[in-house]
Amino acid sequence: MKTVISARDVEELIRKGGDLSSLPADAVYTPSARDLLRDSGGPVGRSGTVAGTGAGPSPSKSVSASSSSADLERFFNSPEMTALKQKICEIGQRLWQRAYVDGNGGNIAIRVADDLALCTPTLISKGFMKPEDMCLVDLEGNQKAGIKKRTSEILMHLQIMKAQPKAKATVHCHPPYATGFAVAGVEPPSCMIPEIEVFIGKVPIAPYRTPGTPEMGHLVAELVDKHNTVLMANHGVVSWSHNDVEDAYFKMEILEAYCRTVLVAAQLGQPMKTFSPSQLQDLLKIKQTLGIPDPRIGLKECELCDNAEWRPGVTCALPERGATGESPSVAPDPSTEALVQAITDQILSGAR
Template sequence: MKKVYTARDIAEIVAAGGDVTAIPTNAVVTPSARDAIREALKKGHTGKATAAAAKPAEPMVPDYEYHWVKGNDPKTPEAIQAFFNSPEIQVLKERMCDMGRRIWARSFCDGNGGNITIRVGDNLVLCTPTLISKGYIQPDEICMVDMDGKQVAGTRKRTSECNTHLAIMKATPEAKSCVHAHPIYATAFAVCGMVPPTCLIPEPEVFLGQIGLAPYETPGTPEMAETVGRLAPDHQSILMENHGVIVWGKDVEDAYWKMENTESYCQTVYVASQLGGMKTYGPQKLKDLMNIRTSLGMPEKRSDWKECELCDNAEFRPGVVCQADTGVINPMNFKPGGKDETEALVQKVTDMIMKQLGS
């Protein structure tokens, strides 16, 4: 005769430190017993949990990186749809929407700006659709493309800029997620065609490395994808001239963090430059931070650089000069903070005004 388990039996198993998941598959379990099992599992009352309690578990670091079996991508339309709607992919879709809300809440994009991707196979990538606010995107609006940009799943049309993300993933297999946005301070640096200086703050050196700068190309074009993709192996954060920022990471949260890191760094540098001079901590200290970065498995292109190259910020020239003869505003020739430079600027502006009044 089959064993019948009641709620009382489950309570006795729990009290004895037994495993409620070890009930024989051919046993009869009453509805109240099933409820008791669910409650026990919620509270961790299993034999495995009891054994684990004797020895505290090792502290862990959350890891959201998606791992797939190489060569095992779904091939038929039916298999692709089943994979696209599977519980594991649903989790990633929800995480993409969460990142979209964070981007929008931080004012990193306006209108339908920005886009997000996650690689989920040898030839499959989840991406946000075109013409949608990242602050209100829903999981069922996410779509999926192959590595050539062809849409293979989803009811919304894929973003036109996903080819730039795909170029990064092709050039850098470690790039399993990309985030593109238009954060104000970092985009201002991109508009000026300059990257923020180094050797100022530890965190950007560890989590970003050297920030790249890609020459302007029309968004969504093959030229833009090629230009950005070429920089990706050496730079996890890339300023795109006159456009915005694109970053990559091992998962979508890792990539999004790098967007926050980039914007915060550019904002801090901008504010510091207005205070009249910035103090660096030197190349030897930077080497310490680079070692931390490589120990975390992140790419570091500066490992073989000479010390004189590591903190070379000679090209960083914040501030503006108004040239009276042409009216051109040149953001590269004036360095704020010095009394002589400030007085010279005031004198130029005064002379220009007096000349206009005299005429």
């Protein structure tokens, strides 16, 4: 059985001058213990999480957008905010090192109070940011603290946070393979790799609008009740996490690796195979236990792996067995093949 740590336990440890980082990482922390740990500036783990909670720090209840500027400034410079600023810089470096951002592209935001978010500034490479570059904004995008001007794309992040109350952090970048799908207007197919099904699910495409406009944010925000990662047509990708900023970043790695793998598979000269709808159902069960929503949970088996764009003509009917007795779910899908080949050709010809 797991140890339960209450606020009284934490107070006792602080009173005795004990080390907060000595608290067990696998314990269950009560909400008031979590608040106390956060207010005490630790222990904040590898992914900016309060130890043992399995989730990122809860947005602060002590400040809001209407707090005095002195209070906001104090909050902005607190140890807790400094840790999150450092985490944003680290995620920025990882985005840049993996070539998910180019020039000054990409932006990152973390919800730090019900109506406040910490975010990256405008006109800076995400690979070379410093904690003091970060900005504090309210959910309308008004800057509340920070020397540099906030990113112009913050409106989209804030619209996601307003539309999806569970969104604790958002990441936007331009990874080339996933962005290639967004340029071709093709939603990545499903039932090919377990990782993306469990941690992301289907990835829709929001129509193109000028970056930074409220309309762009609106079109993305419309999709975030059902999807944690969205392709933005002719632009890039945005993801949100109910945990923390590292988890939002992981969605980028997972999606980009997936899009790259699909394109590699499409060029190997062999029919691409999918796993079966019942196998997807097993993955969705795992997803449910992880608390990650997916609109496909509860769908009939025959409705899974049914992607009209990749498998045109597939209808929700009992699977038929071919002459060879081979299950259609693992059989090569000629329409998928043709489409993947067409996209591959399109992308390759564009690269020349």
